[in-house]
Amino acid sequence: MVPSSSAKSEFPWWLAAAAVLALAAALFIAASDLYAQVFATVAKGIGITVFVTVIAFAMASIIGLGVALMGLSGSPWLRQIARFYVEIIRGVPILVLLFWIAFAGAPAFVAAWNALTAPLQSAGYLGELLVRDVSLLWRAIMALTIGYSAFISEVFRAGIQAVEKGQIEAAKALGLSRAQRFRLIVFPQAIRTILPPLGNDFVALVKDSSLVSVLGVADITQMGKIYAAGSFRFFETYSIVAYIYLILTVGLSLALRALERRLRRQHEE
Numbered sequence: 001m002v003p004s005s006s007a008k009s010e011f012p013w014w015l016a017a018a019a020v021l022a023l024a025a026a027l028f029i030a031a032s033d034l035y036a037q038v039f040a041t042v043a044k045g046i047g048i049t050v051f052v053t054v055i056a057f058a059m060a061s062i063i064g065l066g067v068a069l070m071g072l073s074g075s076p077w078l079r080q081i082a083r084f085y086v087e088i089i090r091g092v093p094i095l096v097l098l099f100w101i102a103f104a105g106a107p108a109f110v111a112a113w114n115a116l117t118a119p120l121q122s123a124g125y126l127g128e129l130l131v132r133d134v135s136l137l138w139r140a141i142m143a144l145t146i147g148y149s150a151f152i153s154e155v156f157r158a159g160i161q162a163v164e165k166g167q168i169e170a171a172k173a174l175g176l177s178r179a180q181r182f183r184l185i186v187f188p189q190a191i192r193t194i195l196p197p198l199g200n201d202f203v204a205l206v207k208d209s210s211l212v213s214v215l216g217v218a219d220i221t222q223m224g225k226i227y228a229a230g231s232f233r234f235f236e237t238y239s240i241v242a243y244i245y246l247i248l249t250v251g252l253s254l255a256l257r258a259l260e261r262r263l264r265r266q267h268e269e
Contacts, residue, residue, distance in 0.1 A: 015254075018250065022243075022246075022247065025243055029240070029243075034233070034236060035236060035240065038227060038233065038236050038237050038240045039240050039244075041223055041226075041227045042220055042223045042224050042227065042237065042240050042241055042244060043220075043223075043244065044218070044223055045218055045219045045220040045221070045222060045223035045224075046220060046244065046248075048137075048217060048218050048219045048220075049206070049209050049210075049219040049220045049248075052137070052140065052141055052144065052209045052212055052217070052219060053202075053205050053206050053209045055141055055145075056141045056144035056145045056148065056205060056209070057148065057201075057202055057205050059141075059145040059149075060144070060145045060146075060147075060148040060149040060152050060205075061149075061152055061198075063145065063146075063149035063152075063153075064148070064149040064150070064151075064152030064153035064155070064156055065152075065153070065156050066153075067082045067085055067086065067149065067150070067153035068082070068153040068154070068156035068157040068160065069156075070082035071083060071086070071153070071157055072157060072160060072161070082153070085150065085153075086150045086153055086154060089146060089147060089149070089150035090150045090151065092147070094143070094144070094147045094208055094211060095211055095214070097143050097146065097147045098140060098143040098144070098147075098211055098212070098214065098215070099214075100143075101139055101140075101142055101143035101146070102136065102139040102140065102143065102215055105139075105142075106131060106134045106139050107131050109134070110129050110130065110131050110133075110134065113129050114128055114129055117129075136215040136216060136217055137212075137217050139215065140211075140212035140215050140217050141212075144205065144208065144209065144211075144212070148201060148205055148208075151201055152198065152201055155194055155197045155198050155201065156190075156194060158193070158194075158197075159190035159191070159193040159194035160186055160187075160190045162190065162193045163185070163186050163189045163190050167185055167189075168181060168185060168186065171184070171185045191263075192263055192264070195256075195259070195260055195263065196256075196260055199252075199253075199256035199259075199260070202252065202256070203249050203252050203253055203256070206245070206248055206249055206252065207245065207249060210245070213225060220241055220244055220245065221241060224237045224238060224240070224241040
């Protein structure tokens, strides 16, 4: 059977071209001592980038789900608190939030902690917490967590609201509790709607994790900045930085698309 022209047009030529370019770049890096040295230096930050992204995204998803459920609750107070949180956090740029958490939020947290634990510290059970004890890595993770939780909460809210009300009413008629309705009826259906935008947020967080370099966290971007500042090889260094980020983001995007197609097929079956 001859494939139709529409089927031919759907072949991912862009992916084939990107794969060829990525392979050619990998071979060029392997053959060049300079680029190989730059790659070896910058690649040391991949572990930190992945760690920051995964931890921040996991915590942001948990907080975002909680905020979304607050926004859909029957209590007007909880709904208003959730709306306030989402609108305020989304209105602050991630970089500004990063600076605020690192240089204002962390000292305020340390001061509050010391005030609350003052009796225990006086009794010798706890030592005084200093600002320098809160690592810049975790300050950066908390900033990304808070920033992305507001966006992710809207993704969860939209996905949950997309579930047909009739199914929820039927679950109520069967005597299922609110938690059982969410676990057995709402969330399994909402996840199909939630997954694509949630995946987009995950890929975006991989890129935004580069912002932690402004705090000196040794991620991919920071390792590139250090190497470029010492060698003045700015073109080579930032070309490698861009190459690594592209490999990470495009690879994640393809994996998420494959997961979406698999879930869609399971739903159709």
